[in-house]
Amino acid sequence: MSPLLMQEVPLSWYLLLSAVLFSLGVVGFLIKRNLITVFMSIELMLNGVNLSFVTFAHQWHAVKGQIFVFFVMMVAAAEAAVGLAIIIAVFRARATLAVDRIDRMKL
């Protein structure tokens, strides 16, 4: 093992990565036009949060954070199933996935 790998990675690095992931998600959510990309941005935000959960769980030797991550992943999976179904339905109805053009709030 190289000394670099032996060294413990500092906490702030994980959190920084988590923040970067989350911010990428937010920015993606705000600027992307394609609905599927927006959806993926949401997943990115969730994973950024998951990373910070895991980090803290490891740091404080508490299992709660990891359990939270499982919950988040489960909800995300369900959300993906429902969300993709909605996206397909929207596409069938509107023949477009550009969020700017899906603004009528009714069918």
Add this chain to the structure above:
Amino acid sequence: MNADLHLWLIPLLPFVGFLLNGILGRGLPKWLITTVALLAPLASFGVVLNASVLGLLPLFVDPTGIPNLPGVSLPYVETCPLPWISAGLLHIDFSFVLDQLSLVMLLVVTGVGFLIHIYSVGYMGDDEGYARYFSYLNLFLFFMTVLVLAGNALVMFIGWEGVGLASYLLIGFWFQKKSAADAGKKAFIVNRIGDFGFLIGMFLLVTNFGTLTFSEIGAKLAANPAWQGGVLTVIALCLMLGAAGKSAQLPLYVWLPDAMEGPTPVSALIHAATMVTAGVYMVARTHVLFDHSSFALSVVAIVGAATAIFAATIALVQNDIKRVLAYSTISQLGYMFLGCGVAAYSAAIFHLMTHAFFKALLFLAAGSVIHAIGGEQDLRKMGGLRKKLPVTFAVTTVGVLAIAGIFPFAGYFSKDAILYAVFLQGTNGRILWFVGLITALLTAFYMFRLWYMTFMGESRSENVHAHECPWSMRGPLVILAALSVCGGLIGGSWLGMEHFGAFLAPSVGVLPTEAGNWRLELILSVVAVTVALVGWLVADLFYRRKPERPAQYAATMPAGNRLLVNKYYVDEFYNAVIVKPLLGISKYVLEWVVDIGILGGAAWLLGGMATFAGAILQRWQSGNLRSYAAWLAAGAAAVLLFLLVPWATVLANLPAIHLGMAGH
């Protein structure tokens, strides 16, 4: 000794009749409606009879010899076991009281009421609203018996308002007719003024006595004989205002002539025999208050005398048979108040009773005439009905003789009792007595005028196929005629024989004057009967022998005649001084300024603000997903900013920073 009288059944039975006919009446066959409508007052009358027998037995039979003599001692109180109103120190029970006064009144109300129910079966037989009519009539009996039985002012007030409601409903019974609907409203609104007085009187009773129960008020006053006038005068005058409204006295009498728009049996029952006498009954019921205020008593006497002669003069020239009787009722009620005003309550109640007999009789007979000639009420178009309507003619004759005060008919005794009591009250009493005497003259004149114009002479209209009314109408007429003949003898207040007064004494006290002598009473009654006969003779002269005379006299006094024909322009006066300004204020101030301006403006302002705010805020709800996301992000950033920045520290240092900057 104390049997159970079940007084609560007396009002309840008509109420059940009201509910049955009022709710189901539309779908019931007519015979069933009639049965329900007649059984309710009959059963009620039966309970009253039972109560009166049990109540009177101990008075007339010496109980010592007879063990287990059934009977009750009056006053008999029946209180609802559930507490009714309990607020602080004030406790009011829902209680009924049977004493001599309410017993007399109950017999009149349920007895005459039952007769008029029977009469109505014939009179209203063809009307579409048959069930509605009887449900209202039963409702009236319910409230009237509550009023009469009331043991305290509040229960009385319930009945008081209720009979006003029933009166309104029945005056406006033919509500498709605008005049009838208007008359109903007029009666209701004018009565509100009186009820206002009654209410204020009750509030004053509560604040000054802490109770509304008549017996407790009487006991407190009896314990304080020195308490005279002052607030008692105010209370008595407030109650008198209520009584004047209900009993159609000056200045609130205007509703009663218009109330003749209702069916004639209603005029007989409500607007002659029972409801309008509620004011007299109330004054007699609260007589202790009046006894402690000589001023209030004088007011009652003067109002009564003034009303008596005022209404009698109007009745002289009316041509509508029912309106003549209406003004005559007002005039006779004035007599009763005159009697109350000299503390001769028993005489007033006596006159109330006999008046109920003969005035109900006269109204029902008038109804029979109207029924016979196809709804015509104008005296000028009648005449010569003597032969066509023999029964009606006979009973009307009895009624006219009774109201004119001819010996030995009922009206003679009661009017004599009142006039005699008034005469004993010193100089002022003599003046009031003279007014009463003139009124008796006028009464005899206009009643015989009515009699001549209706039955005597030749028929003044061609197309009349007059027919006598059915037995259901004739029966009550004959019974009431019999009562009008002997009702006075039952009372027996004559020439010193004060049976009726002695009977009522436990309820209303005895006249606090020195007993007059029977010679004086005989002279006075001879004078009264002579005056009545003079009235008859004048009417005979005017309307039989020289029928052109009235028109000639009217021509010599055009102004006076016009004044009487137009009823002293009181309606016009009220219209100009009260109704028009009220309507004006209602329209211009209350409707335009307050309703449309202030209230409508406020509503419009609130609604406008919400609409305006919505118009701006709706731009948020663009439907654009990214705009929502942006707001979400901004909101999350704001929350973070709020939570993470140590605001307390920042704010605490802010002045220092500011000062520090200023310092540099």
